[in-house]
Amino acid sequence: MFDATLTDRQGRLDRLQIVALLGLMFLGVAFVYSATMTTDYARSLPWYHQGWIRQMVWYAAGIGAAVAICLVDYHTLTRWSFVIYWITIAGLVLVLIPGIGSTQGWGARRWINLGFFSIQPSEFAKIGFLLAQAHFLSRPSDELHLRWNFWKPIGMMVLPFVLIFKEPDLGSALVFLPTGLAMMFVAGTPRKYLFRLAGVTGLLAALFLVDVLFAPPGWWKIKLEDYQRQRLLVYFGVDFAPPGASAEEKARARKLQLEKSYQIRQALISVGSGGWTGKGWHQGNQTALGFLPPGAAHNDFIFSVIAEEKGFVGSVTVLTLYAVILFTGLRIAGQARDRLGKVLAVGVVVLLFSHVFINIGMNIRIMPVTGIPLPLLSYGGSSVVCSLIAMGLLQNVYIHRKGY
Numbered sequence: 001m002f003d004a005t006l007t008d009r010q011g012r013l014d015r016l017q018i019v020a021l022l023g024l025m026f027l028g029v030a031f032v033y034s035a036t037m038t039t040d041y042a043r044s045l046p047w048y049h050q051g052w053i054r055q056m057v058w059y060a061a062g063i064g065a066a067v068a069i070c071l072v073d074y075h076t077l078t079r080w081s082f083v084i085y086w087i088t089i090a091g092l093v094l095v096l097i098p099g100i101g102s103t104q105g106w107g108a109r110r111w112i113n114l115g116f117f118s119i120q121p122s123e124f125a126k127i128g129f130l131l132a133q134a135h136f137l138s139r140p141s142d143e144l145h146l147r148w149n150f151w152k153p154i155g156m157m158v159l160p161f162v163l164i165f166k167e168p169d170l171g172s173a174l175v176f177l178p179t180g181l182a183m184m185f186v187a188g189t190p191r192k193y194l195f196r197l198a199g200v201t202g203l204l205a206a207l208f209l210v211d212v213l214f215a216p217p218g219w220w221k222i223k224l225e226d227y228q229r230q231r232l233l234v235y236f237g238v239d240f241a242p243p244g245a246s247a248e249e250k251a252r253a254r255k256l257q258l259e260k261s262y263q264i265r266q267a268l269i270s271v272g273s274g275g276w277t278g279k280g281w282h283q284g285n286q287t288a289l290g291f292l293p294p295g296a297a298h299n300d301f302i303f304s305v306i307a308e309e310k311g312f313v314g315s316v317t318v319l320t321l322y323a324v325i326l327f328t329g330l331r332i333a334g335q336a337r338d339r340l341g342k343v344l345a346v347g348v349v350v351l352l353f354s355h356v357f358i359n360i361g362m363n364i365r366i367m368p369v370t371g372i373p374l375p376l377l378s379y380g381g382s383s384v385v386c387s388l389i390a391m392g393l394l395q396n397v398y399i400h401r402k403g404y
Contacts, residue, residue, distance in 0.1 A: 036051040087128065092163040127389055136152060136156065236368075
């Protein structure tokens with residue numbers, strides 16, 4: 001299992017990717033500090049309650065986990081993939097049970113409180129899914145042409161999707177779909193099956209949007225929390241007032257619509273006001289004056305904080321660092337010594353890309369607002385640790401690449 005020491009492997013790591021990861025972690029600490037240390041009260045908190053200190057602790061924990069993963073051949077890891085998968089599924093079930101799962105805003109039950117800190121099972125479920133899906137799809141190509149072996153990975157993808165959707169956490173649930181389908185495509189699942197599935201998925205998505213956006217109250221077939229439905233209405237610019245509403249009802253609906261679009265309007269102001277080089281680190285008015293919601297500025301809207309304080313240059317720097325990680329990840333997939341490594345690496349890359357695209361997209365209003373973190377930049381222990389574990393899996397595939 002431990003076929004080489006870490007010292008022996010240091011020359012075999014993808015150093016360019018590691019440099020990009022370190023750059024993102026540096027920015028994460030700097031801008032979590034900038035987004036949270038805006039008041040005398042925040043600065044007076046004990047060190048162990050300050051977000052930027054906790055972020056560094058989570059980085060340390062995530063790096064430790066990634067190093068441990070790099071010491072074990074990914075073939076050995078995936079032998080335990082289904083055990084890990086079902087443990088994470090059990091975590092998703094537990095979080096739905098009142099008294100075990102805890103809520104932290106909007107009534108969403110997404111965390112398990114362990115006292116000094118909370119964990120978010122949906123983040124660990126992504127790692128369990130990556131390992132299990134890659135392991136299943138690494139079977140001989142002929143077996144992937146069997147109809148039953150097409151539906152099994154679909155089931156492994158849908159199960160965590162449904163459980164996370166029920167928390168509710170639509171953003172985290174959605175990333176399972178492109179990740180799982182990309183892994184199936186790369187593994188060699190028959191294209192005709194995937195095209196049919198894509199068609200059915202597109203039809204269901206269209207019906208979902210019709211129900212959410214145009215069905216009057218009482219006719220809704222899809223159960224969503226009010227705030228989730230309102231976020232979609234805001235994104236698509238659909239009036240909150242139902243057809244035939246009175247002038248008074250329209251006025252109330254308009255007021256509610258302005259309230260629900262507040263976050264995204266403030267995020268756009270932050271991004272636009274940064275100009276080319278920004279207002280300077282820790283000098284962002286949107287954050288300091290509380291226009292960006294204090295509870296979200298260092299989480300979902302960390303990109304807006306960076307864009308305001310470091311402008312276009314800072315935004316491009318962030319995108320460049322992510323691009324380096326994604327392209328080196330694809331290179332690692334291409335150099336993988338077998339299908340298991342290739343599928344696993346592609347899964348990590350698509351998962352990361354989905355997070356980056358959705359989060360930055362909602363900051364600049366090309367995607368609806370969802371509670372999905374920006375990997376390695378957003379404040380949050382489970383997200384940071386699991387992102388670094390995923391990076392450890394990529395490095396593991398690189399360590400054991402073909403030709404070494």
